[in-house]
Amino acid sequence: MTSDNETEQLNKLVHDARAPLNRISMNAELIKLVLENDMPKEKALDALDKIINNCQQCSESLQKITDSQ
Numbered sequence: 001m002t003s004d005n006e007t008e009q010l011n012k013l014v015h016d017a018r019a020p021l022n023r024i025s026m027n028a029e030l031i032k033l034v035l036e037n038d039m040p041k042e043k044a045l046d047a048l049d050k051i052i053n054n055c056q057q058c059s060e061s062l063q064k065i066t067d068s069q
Contacts, residue, residue: 013068017061020054027051 027047034044 013065020058
């Protein structure tokens with residue numbers, strides 16, 4: 001059985017993993033708009049860099065969850 005503190009810590013870790021996933025989704029939508037509307041490719045490249053960075057952040061957050069178990 002988990003304590004309230006453990007549950008709170010787990011909820012924070014899950015939140016920390018979910019936040020970069022939301023940013024990844026938003027940047028993927030931006031890339032889609034760029035490609036559909038012939039916008040400058042630099043916007044797509046910038047969004048891809050953000051996706052890569054957020055994937056790394058998510059991986060780190062998931063590792064923290066694993067380490068806490």
